[in-house]
Amino acid sequence: MISDTSFSLSVDETTTEEIVCDLLKSLNVSVVQAAKDSSAESLFRTDSYMKQAVFHRYHTEHEMLRYLRGLADKDLALDRTMIPLGSCTMKLNSTTEMEPVTWPEFSSLHPYVPADESLGIRTVLAELEAMLVEITGYDAVSLQPNAGSQGEFAGLMAIRAYHRSRGDLQRTICLIPSSAHGTNAASAVMAGMSVVVVACDENGNVDVADLTNKADLAGDKLAAIMVTYPSTHGVFEEAISDICDIIHQHGGQVYVDGANLNALVGTAQPGKFGADVSHLNLHKTFCIPHGGGGPGVGPVAVRSHLIPFLPSDPLSPSSGIGPVSAANFGSASICAIPWVYISMMSADGLLQATADAILSANYVARRLNSSYPVLYTGANGTIAHECILNVGEVIKGSGLLIDDIAKRLMDYGLHAPTMSFPVANTLMVEPTESESLAEVDRFCDAMISIRHEIDMVLSGAITAEESVLHHAPHTVEDIAGDWKRSYSRASALYPLAHLRSRSYYPSVSRIDAAYGDRNLVCTCAPIEQYAISLENATVGS
Numbered sequence: 001m002i003s004d005t006s007f008s009l010s011v012d013e014t015t016t017e018e019i020v021c022d023l024l025k026s027l028n029v030s031v032v033q034a035a036k037d038s039s040a041e042s043l044f045r046t047d048s049y050m051k052q053a054v055f056h057r058y059h060t061e062h063e064m065l066r067y068l069r070g071l072a073d074k075d076l077a078l079d080r081t082m083i084p085l086g087s088c089t090m091k092l093n094s095t096t097e098m099e100p101v102t103w104p105e106f107s108s109l110h111p112y113v114p115a116d117e118s119l120g121i122r123t124v125l126a127e128l129e130a131m132l133v134e135i136t137g138y139d140a141v142s143l144q145p146n147a148g149s150q151g152e153f154a155g156l157m158a159i160r161a162y163h164r165s166r167g168d169l170q171r172t173i174c175l176i177p178s179s180a181h182g183t184n185a186a187s188a189v190m191a192g193m194s195v196v197v198v199a200c201d202e203n204g205n206v207d208v209a210d211l212t213n214k215a216d217l218a219g220d221k222l223a224a225i226m227v228t229y230p231s232t233h234g235v236f237e238e239a240i241s242d243i244c245d246i247i248h249q250h251g252g253q254v255y256v257d258g259a260n261l262n263a264l265v266g267t268a269q270p271g272k273f274g275a276d277v278s279h280l281n282l283h284k285t286f287c288i289p290h291g292g293g294g295p296g297v298g299p300v301a302v303r304s305h306l307i308p309f310l311p312s313d314p315l316s317p318s319s320g321i322g323p324v325s326a327a328n329f330g331s332a333s334i335c336a337i338p339w340v341y342i343s344m345m346s347a348d349g350l351l352q353a354t355a356d357a358i359l360s361a362n363y364v365a366r367r368l369n370s371s372y373p374v375l376y377t378g379a380n381g382t383i384a385h386e387c388i389l390n391v392g393e394v395i396k397g398s399g400l401l402i403d404d405i406a407k408r409l410m411d412y413g414l415h416a417p418t419m420s421f422p423v424a425n426t427l428m429v430e431p432t433e434s435e436s437l438a439e440v441d442r443f444c445d446a447m448i449s450i451r452h453e454i455d456m457v458l459s460g461a462i463t464a465e466e467s468v469l470h471h472a473p474h475t476v477e478d479i480a481g482d483w484k485r486s487y488s489r490a491s492a493l494y495p496l497a498h499l500r501s502r503s504y505y506p507s508v509s510r511i512d513a514a515y516g517d518r519n520l521v522c523t524c525a526p527i528e529q530y531a532i533s534l535e536n537a538t539v540g541s
């Protein structure tokens with residue numbers, strides 16, 4: 001009820017005109033049926049669609065279930081293996097955390113549902129904001145951005161608006177270290193800034209001399225720095241406070257990319273060590289499942305001076321910088337996941353998780369260092385929550401490619417780590433606190449076994465082209481077919497004893513890397529079938 005004479009209601013796409021009319025009649029509102037709009041009717045689709053067999057084959061629950069199971073069997077997913085993607089923080093998405101997403105109280109609300117009809121989810125959202133404020137040490141959080149990159153954009157827009165509010169229209173230069181995630185530069189450009197790249201030193205840290213020099217050169221044109229902490233080189237940047245100071249001395253703002261918060265929660269707060277604004281990836285550190293473009297939440301967190309420049313409610317966009325998403329709370333329904341995660345973990349549990357994540361990563365680094373040198377470590381030889389393995393150094397001159405190692409991991413029943421990011425010819429491993437020692441060891445054992453396979457090539461015992469690595473992954477089709485390889489079927493299938501009980505076999509062998517992405521082939525009907533004759537064409541069709 002808005003007033004004595006008006007009320008509002010929220011409906012979704014399944015609500016028909018009849019239902020709305022019935023509701024109005026029940027309230028004694030006389031309904032004048034809208035005249036049928038014949039131009040709308042002309043928009044109705046009358047031809048048949050979804051003609052492919054797959055849409056018509058499965059008509060019983062049994063068949064549907066088996067079809068879905070068949071698809072899942074092809075997938076090397078978290079239900080079979082750790083996914084040690086560095087920088088992506090692929091951790092447990094527990095059933096308990098996910099359950100509330102299915103509740104209609106969260107999942108069936110329209111984004112513009114009136115406040116007094118959505119007290120429950122608004123309480124969850126407000127509490128989540130407060131939890132994130134406490135974790136990050138910032139003064140306010142907006143849950144509006146739908147991805148980390150959108151959070152970056154929102155944060156940079158806040159910085160830009162802040163400078164403008166002080167008459168600093170010329171502050172448009174954004175310094176970004178070369179180790180940064182690609183989204184950083186893209187967001188800066190979208191926010192109307194010019195990117196100046198800052199070098200890293202041989203230890204992978206921001207080169208402070210280069211930073212000082214570039215900040216000096218930028219002078220009063222300096223808008224901001226975007227720095228990731230801990231860095232995507234997997235190391236706690238020791239100079240982080242100095243970096244913040246240098247930027248502030250030049251009147252710039254400090255954006256700390258908080259995607260690596262899994263190494264910080266409970267131990268350090270970006271809002272307290274010198275940053276002005278950060279985004280978080282709730283679909284990394286805080287357990288929302290991600291991958292394959294799944295929904296994200298990339299809240300932007302700011303210190304008090306930037307609060308007036310947080311994204312505004314799309315329903316009252318005149319304040320602030322305007323909205324960055326069409327709904328005030330972005331992907332509101334999945335915010336229940338981090339709320340449950342943080343609530344169940346409690347402060348002690350979150351700190352323990354951070355400690356375990358860092359310990360696990362250091363364990364991997366130590367176990368694998370003699371097989372694959374760890375590219376960057378901090379001053380005391382340790383790393384943060386992920387490590388970069390210098391595979392390129394190992395395979396140099398062998399004729400093998402880093403892809404060969406990544407593909408071979410599938411034969412070991414493991415998902416490959418992040419490959420060639422942020423450094424070419426490396427693998428970046430992030431075990432997270434969710435993986436047990438047994439699973440982390442399974443990964444390390446596989447990597448060490450693969451190192452032996454690389455050594456066979458390095459020693460000249462077998463050529464790169466003939467090696468088990470070059471032909472990986474091995475499908476059942478491969479193994480069952482004529483066998484003329486220089487290695488045995490058993491060494492392809494069972495390089496380690498425990499793999500004799502494996503249940504996963506890749507369903508396709510290697511397709512030439514990105515070739516398919518660059519050379520699109522249309523598998524649908526020839527384009528002529530879609531063409532319409534000119535006489536039938538109407539304007540705008």
Ligand SMILES: *Cc1c(COP(=O)(O)O)cnc(C)c1O
Binds near residue numbers: 147181183184257296
């Ligand atoms: C994942 C990530 C981002 C971008 O987040 P999206 O949600 O993928 O847009 C930015 N910076 C770093 C360091 C990341 O790991």
